Amino acid sequence: xxxxxxxxxxxxxxxxxxxxxxxxxxxxxxxxxxxxxxxxxxxxxxxxxxxxxxxxxxxxxxxxxxxxxxxxxxxxxxxxxxxxxxxxxxxxxxxxxxxxxxxxxxxxxxxxxxxxxxxxxxxxxxxxxxxxxxxxxxxxxxxxxxxxxxxxxxxxxxxxxxxxxxxxxxxxxxxxxxxxxxxxxxxxxxxxxxxxxxxxxxxxxxxxxxxxxxxxxxxxxxxxxxxxxxxxxxxxxxxxxxxxxxxxxxxxxxxxxxxxxxxxxxxxxxxxxxxxxxxxxxxxxxxxxxxxxxxxxxxxxxxxxxxxxxxxxxxxxxxxxxxxxxxxxxxxxxxxxxxxxxxxxxxxxxxxxxxxxxxxxxxxxxxxxxxxxxxxxxxxxxxxxxxxxxxxxxxxxxxxxxxxxxxxxxxxxxxxxxxxxxxxxxxxxxxxxxxxxxxxxxxxxxxxxxxxxxxxxxxxxxxxxxxxxxxxxxxxxxxxxxxxxxxxxxxxxxxxxxxxxxxxxxxxxxxxxxxxxxxxxxxxxxxxxxxxxxxxxxxxxxxxxxxxxxxxxxxxxxxxxxxxxxxxxxxxxxxxxxxxxxxxxxxxxxxxxxxxxxxxxxxxxxxxxxxxxxxxxxxxxxxxxxxxxxxxxxxxxxxxxxxxxxxxxxxxxxxxxxxxxxx
Amino acid sequence: xxxxxxxxxxxxxxxxxxxxxxxxxxxxxxxxxxxxxxxxxxxxxxxxxxxxxxxxxxxxxxxxxxxxxxxxxxxxxxxxxxxxxxxxxxxxxxxxxxxxxxxxxxxxxxxxxxxxxxxxxxxxxxxxxxxxxxxxxxxxxxxxxxxx
Numbered sequence: 001x002x003x004x005x006x007x008x009x010x011x012x013x014x015x016x017x018x019x020x021x022x023x024x025x026x027x028x029x030x031x032x033x034x035x036x037x038x039x040x041x042x043x044x045x046x047x048x049x050x051x052x053x054x055x056x057x058x059x060x061x062x063x064x065x066x067x068x069x070x071x072x073x074x075x076x077x078x079x080x081x082x083x084x085x086x087x088x089x090x091x092x093x094x095x096x097x098x099x100x101x102x103x104x105x106x107x108x109x110x111x112x113x114x115x116x117x118x119x120x121x122x123x124x125x126x127x128x129x130x131x132x133x134x135x136x137x138x139x140x141x142x143x144x145x146x147x148x149x150x151x152x153x154x155x156x157x158x159x160x161x162x163x164x165x166x167x168x169x170x171x172x173x174x175x176x177x178x179x180x181x182x183x184x185x186x187x188x189x190x191x192x193x194x195x196x197x198x199x200x201x202x203x204x205x206x207x208x209x210x211x212x213x214x215x216x217x218x219x220x221x222x223x224x225x226x227x228x229x230x231x232x233x234x235x236x237x238x239x240x241x242x243x244x245x246x247x248x249x250x251x252x253x254x255x256x257x258x259x260x261x262x263x264x265x266x267x268x269x270x271x272x273x274x275x276x277x278x279x280x281x282x283x284x285x286x287x288x289x290x291x292x293x294x295x296x297x298x299x300x301x302x303x304x305x306x307x308x309x310x311x312x313x314x315x316x317x318x319x320x321x322x323x324x325x326x327x328x329x330x331x332x333x334x335x336x337x338x339x340x341x342x343x344x345x346x347x348x349x350x351x352x353x354x355x356x357x358x359x360x361x362x363x364x365x366x367x368x369x370x371x372x373x374x375x376x377x378x379x380x381x382x383x384x385x386x387x388x389x390x391x392x393x394x395x396x397x398x399x400x401x402x403x404x405x406x407x408x409x410x411x412x413x414x415x416x417x418x419x420x421x422x423x424x425x426x427x428x429x430x431x432x433x434x435x436x437x438x439x440x441x442x443x444x445x446x447x448x449x450x451x452x453x454x455x456x457x458x459x460x461x462x463x464x465x466x467x468x469x470x471x472x473x474x475x476x477x478x479x480x481x482x483x484x485x486x487x488x489x490x491x492x493x494x495x496x497x498x499x500x501x502x503x504x505x506x507x508x509x510x511x512x513x514x515x516x517x518x519x520x521x522x523x524x525x526x527x528x529x530x531x532x533x534x535x536x537x538x539x540x541x542x543x544x545x546x547x548x549x550x551x552x553x554x555x556x557x558x559x560x561x562x563x564x565x566x567x568x569x570x571x572x573x574x575x576x577x578x579x580x581x582x583x584x585x586x587x588x589x590x591x592x593x594x595x596x597x598x599x600x601x602x603x604x605x606x607x608x609x610x611x612x613x614x615x616x617x618x619x620x621x622x623x624x625x626x627x628x629x630x631x632x633x634x635x636x637x638x639x640x641x642x643x644x645x646x647x648x649x650x651x652x653x654x655x656x657x658x659x660x661x662x663x
Numbered sequence: 664x665x666x667x668x669x670x671x672x673x674x675x676x677x678x679x680x681x682x683x684x685x686x687x688x689x690x691x692x693x694x695x696x697x698x699x700x701x702x703x704x705x706x707x708x709x710x711x712x713x714x715x716x717x718x719x720x721x722x723x724x725x726x727x728x729x730x731x732x733x734x735x736x737x738x739x740x741x742x743x744x745x746x747x748x749x750x751x752x753x754x755x756x757x758x759x760x761x762x763x764x765x766x767x768x769x770x771x772x773x774x775x776x777x778x779x780x781x782x783x784x785x786x787x788x789x790x791x792x793x794x795x796x797x798x799x800x801x802x803x804x805x806x807x808x809x810x811x
Contacts, residue, residue, distance in 0.1 A: 071686045072703075100689030101701055105780070111697035119700065524739065532739075544739055589705065607708075609739035632738035633709030637748070649704055655717050661700045662671060662721040 003034030003128050006062040007120065008053055010044045010069030012099055017042070019103035021113045025068075028117045032124045036060060045075050050082050057086030064088075064127040068096040068120060089132035091588075091648055094123040122660030126653050133647055137583035138627055140227030141326040143167040144574055147219055147517055148331035150179020151560060152552030152567040154201055156329050159571045161208030165580050169323050170205075171233055172215045173513055174263075176280035177202060179333060183263065183357060185364040185371075187560060188411045189442040195277065195366070202281040213282060218513075220320070222520055225628050226547030226577075227326045227584045237316035238286035240273075244311035247275050247283035251303035251312075259291040265358045268368030273303045277366055285311075326578045327547045329570050330517055330531065334508040334553035337398055342391045345504055346464035350483060351376050353464060353502040355390075356408045363415055373419045375482075380420055381500035385485045386412050388429040389459035390504040396460075400528050402507030402557035406433045409505035410443055413451045416503075426452045426497060428487055430459045436559065454489055461488040464502055508557040521548060522611055530556050541570040545611055546628055549573055589648045590629035591636055597643035598622055604635035604644055670724040670790040672699040674783060675714060676771075677707045677741070680731035683773025693780040696787045707731070708741025712752050715766065719798065725765045725790035727783065732770040742770065760798055764789040 007029050011017030022040060029038045037060060043049045044067060057065065065088060067079045072095040080090035096119045098112075106112045144160055146153045149172030160168040170177065181187070184194040205211055214235060221232040257272035264270070272291040275283065293300040294314065304312040336357050340348045347353050352375050354362065361367040362374075375381050388409045391397035406429065413425045434440045447453070456462055463486050486496045510518070510529045518525055523543050524532040531554050534542040543550050551567035552558070558566070578584065593604070593613070598621040605613045605622055612628035613635065615621075622643075633646035642651075676682045682703050688695070704710060707730025718726045728749060730742035749768040756766055767786050771779045 071682075071689070073683060073686055097686075097701075100686040102697070104689035104692050105685075105695055106697045107694050108697075115697040115700065122700075122702075607744060609741070630738060632706040632741050633704065634706065634738070634741050634744050637709050637711040638744070646705075646709060649709060651711065651713070654702065654704065654711075654714055657702055658673065658714065658717050658723075659721050661702070662673065662718065662723055 001063060003063050004036040004061060005032075005034045005064040005066060005124060005127060006036060006056055006060060007038040007066045007068060008044050008056075009038055009040045010049070010067065010098075011040060011042045012069055013042060016069065016098050016103050019112050020098075020109060020116060024113050025116055025120070029120050029124075032121060034064075034128055035124060036062065044069060045078055050078065053079065053082040054086035057083065057088050062086075062088060064092045064094075064130070066094050066096060066120065066123045066127055068098050068116065071097045071100040091130055091133040092127065094127040094130065096120055096123050118661050118663065121663055122657045125656040125660030129650075129652050129656050130648065131650075133588045135588055136586045136626070138227055138586060140578055140584040141229075141324050142578040142580045143169070143325040144327050144329060144578075145229070145231050145323055145325040146170045146329045146331055148172065148179065148333055148513065148552070148554070149174070149177035149213070149215065150331060150333050150552065151181045151198065152331035152333070152563045153177070153179070153329070154198070154205055155564045156331065156551055156567040156571050157211050158201060158205050158208065159568055160574065161205065161211035163575070164208075164210055166578075167210050167212060169212045169214060169325065171217050171219060171231075171323075172213070173218055174276060175216045175238060175284070175286040176276045176282060177205070177213065177215065178277065178280065180335075180357075181560060182277055183364070184360045185367075186411070186415065188407045189436070189438040191411070191414070195279070199279050202279065206281050214321075214323075215282060216286065219517065219520065222328070225625050226545075227627060229325050229328055229547065231323045231325065231328070233321050233323055235319045235321065237318050238284065239289070239313055239316045240285045240287065241311045241313050242282050242284045244309045245284040246309060247280065247285065248308065249275070249285075250306045250308060251285060254302040254306045256300065256302065257291045257293050259288040264361050264368050265355075267358060267361055326584075327549060327574045329549045329551050329567070329574070330514070330523075330543070330554055331551040331567060332513040332517055332554045333511045334514065334557060335511045337391050337506040337509050339390050339504050339506040342394075342397050344460070344463040345387070345390055346466075346483070346502075347504060350464060350466055352381075352482060352500060353504065356405070356412060356503060356505045359412055359503045363419070373416065375500055379500075381416075381423060383424040383497075383499040384416050384426075384501045384503060385483075385497060385499045386416075386425060386427045386503045386505065387462060387485075388427065388505050390506040391459075392507040393430065393459045398507045398509065398528070400507070401433055403433055403435070404557055404559045405505040405507055407436075407439055407442065407559070409503070410446050412503045412505070414446050414449065417446075417449050417451060424452070425450075426454060426499070428454045428456055428462055428485070430456050436561070454487065457488045457490055457492060462486070467498060508553055510554060514554040521545065523548065524609075526556075530554065541566055541573055544609060546630075547577075584627070586627045587629060587631050589631040589646070590626045591624055591631065591633060592645045592647060593622055593624045593635075594643045594645065595619065595621055595623070597641050599641045599643070601640060603638050603640065607634050607638050609634070668791060668794055669696075669698050670787060670795075671722055672696075672725045672727065672783065672787055672790060673718040673723045674699060674701045674727040674729055675707070675710045676701050676703055676729045677731060677737070678703055678705045679737035680735060680773050681707070681729035681771040681779070684729070684771035684775045684779040687774055687776030688779045689776070691776045693776055695780050695783045699783045699787060706736070706738045706741035707745035708736075708738060710745055710748070712748055712755070715752060719761065719765075719796060724793075724796045725767070725786055727767045727769065727786055729769055729771045729779075729782070732772055735772065761796065762793050764793060765796065
């Protein structure tokens with residue numbers, strides 16, 4: 001079919017019309033090969049202008065359209081729609097930016113006229129080699145997998161589960177949901193009891209029919225792409241039937257074996273048949289195989305004998321299942337930096353030096369001391385040092401600020417002061433990072449409760465040691481002073497204080513499970529090891545891979561409110577992109593790899609930021625997964641055999657444009 | 664028309680940052696020479712070294728490659744790939760006898776109308792001082808620079 005290009009020359013009021021020699025442009029444009037007509041109008045973006053384009057396409061049977069006017073950034077979508085409504089494929093359109101990039105930036109009418117002429121020539125050259133592209137849609141699975149059963153995963157599962165329009169699977173490595181938040185007794189800034197806050201949420205989650213809870217489970221492999229992921233999950237045997245056990249604890253009492261509870265930061269031994277915490281979901285006991293007598297050669301059946309529900313399953317086995325879902329929310333979280341790596345803090349070396357998380361377990365009703373804030377000796381501490389930035393803002397440990405540890409440290413002081421009114425508490429800090437609603441007020445409140453504040457020279461300017469003979473023991477203090485804290489303050493003055501207990505507030509690092517998922521999905525990470533987001537400001541809930549969303553501290557340290565906000569936002573992305581009954585729109589301007597030309601060199605695979613290219617081991621060629629491709633074209637520029645092609649930005653189209661504008 | 668040399672400059676710009684930067688220059692009515700013409704691609708990472716050579720071959724006296732600032736790429740890191748290619752490009756152009764100032768790689772954000780105008784004006788002035796690209800005589804005498 002012969003080309004019949006229609007050029008719609010917009011005057012844009014006076015913006016273009018008065019700045020150029022319109023007759024010269026129209027005469028030139030009309031003379032270009034394939035151009036059937038050129039129409040000048042004051043505006044094409046208003047209703048009359050748009051109708052004129054649509055009608056002209058139909059009436060004149062145009063094969064291609066060029067709109068000469070404003071920037072495509074302003075009106076490309078407008079004119080694409082005109083083409084479609086006029087019955088022409090939108091990819092047969094080209095725009096010439098005659099306003100922002102000519103009349104507004106050029107001195108002299110003649111210069112503008114000449115430049116527009118050459119840009120029209122480029123557009124005419126290019127448009128005739130453009131190809132019709134069809135908007136593509138694929139079938140998709142709208143179910144969601146959430147990896148990580150902390151507060152982010154719980155809230156995301158509830159929100160999606162409440163919609164009730166799809167299945168949502170929540171996969172947790174521990175035997176029950178809750179994550180880190182349930183280890184905390186009270187949380188800042190309103191000192192709400194964390195387990196009390198989470199309990200009704202867990203009960204809500206359990207009531208939702210479409211929420212499937214998979215615990216004691218690890219993700220082994222993830223294959224697929226946005227809309228169609230398969231997640232292989234290994235569920236470790238609990239040796240207790242989740243359908244029968246109600247968590248009555250009858251078996252705990254009779255169990256003769258014990259294990260060191262990681263949930264309690266290894267500060268106490270619990271029975272080898274256990275529940276992480278009262279009110280766990282699922283509220284089902286699990287056997288710690290490594291410590292259970294039965295699994296270590298003895299013929300013990302005490303738990304089975306004591307169970308009123310016949311829930312014990314000694315022959316239970318690990319199970320592998322495959323879950324299919326369209327989207328994955330990674331909510332695998334973070335953990336405290338191992339502050340034992342910074343020897344100066346004496347952690348694990350000196351008694352009564354704790355992290356903020358261990359402190360939480362000590363004060364928790366369900367913790368190793370049943371909520372008694374006491375020293376290892378059982379005595380009540382008379383003096384406590386709370387140390388901020390333990391290992392943080394320190395190039396040898398964590399170079400960054402985790403943002404939440406200041407509040408955590410201040411909260412520790414508040415709790416200590418409330419439990420033991422005459423205790424002496426000293427906060428050693430570097431800077432106070434107190435963003436967020438009520439956070440500064442929280443600090444102001446503590447200042448007035450008689451806590452001493454000492455500003456350190458830097459985060460490394462503190463060291464902790466065992467008490468020695470140089471400091472006389474207070475005869476009025478029978479427990480004796482155990483720990484000395486030596487520091488250099490902001491003025492350069494070095495001093496030592498003696499305390500009974502030290503609470504260290506270290507920063508957060510990505511949890512092991514975050515690192516595992518990151519490796520499995522090859523997700524990009526930032527320089528501190530946290531998952532990279534699609535856009536730090538506009539889209540921190542999406543990873544760089546379509547259909548993989550991030551919620552919570554796997555992305556960066558953040559507090560509970562920010563974690564939950566991100567979790568809920570990730571659901572918004574899921575709801576908007578994966579709609580039951582609808583197909584999934586995929587990017588049209590993607591790359592293509594010609595299988596006949598591909599030499600299998602894999603250069604494109606290394607360059608693709610979206611993991612959108614797979615190597616087919618059978619054919620030894622690279623294959624594009626077009627639902628993942630975002631159309632950047634980097635693979636095309638790099639392909640040494642010319643096998644990769646960028647739709648709507650092909651080499652040929654660009655070459656034609658170059659020739660045209662330079663003619 | 665005077666006989667004075669008027670350079671032809673092609674600027675390859677990414678859709679998200681630098682094309683927007685050029686639009687910003689327009690919105691602020693900042694002037695630059697009309698010999699500077701833009702070719703839009705989605706990402707500076709899409710810019711094949713062949714595009715640059717094709718521009719010289721077809722009469723460009725200077726070529727710019729403009730992308731998002733490092734860290735701002737819409738496609739994560741396409742601009743780093745453009746940077747790596749540009750380093751090789753410069754070595755190759757030198758071997759072709761194409762002067763250093765005829766090729767520019769820079770970063771222009773969508774808000775940086777001022778920077779866009781400054782970068783293209785500087786490139787224009789530099790190329791004007793160099794005069795027309797002599798290598799064109801070679802290309803048009805049958806010795807093709809690029810095999811399509």
